Amino acid sequence: MREAKQYSRRELFTRFARTQTQVIHEKIVISNTCDNIYGYCESCSDSCQQQAITWLAESKPVVDHEKCTLCKECIISCYISAISIS
Template sequence: MRESKQYSRRQLFTQFARPPVNKPQLVISNTCDNLYGYCESCIDICSEQAILWQVDKKPSIDAEKCTLCQQCIGACFINAISITD
């Protein structure tokens, strides 16, 4: 049988009552040219290699590797990349 954890009143009211902190993330919209043709401008500029290229799909962003340097935003000539709050 598993033992249950014991939490203090302080832990219950402070640690668990707080909403999770959302880290800003990069998002690639559906207007990305890679859906309709071939474009790798954001992937070429990313020094952390956080953008993963996929054939006939929009690229995906690895949130673990992304440092939010925003170089890919400047490299995208159709403004398909943005930051969420």
């Protein structure tokens, strides 16, 4: 006879209540308050070891979400807090 497996309430909730379609994918977002639009900063792309942030002249930097590992180094290096995770 097969033994019944015991689950805690937390395991039951997290394992069986969530489906794969409910998984939220976080990503780095750079707001329009980025100083790079009006000047020259590049601190976020300098701090990114995966080189996931590309600096563009006179526009906000672009994040390559395939390369980004959500290490948050760009968030820490941005002195005006224009980068967040959504």
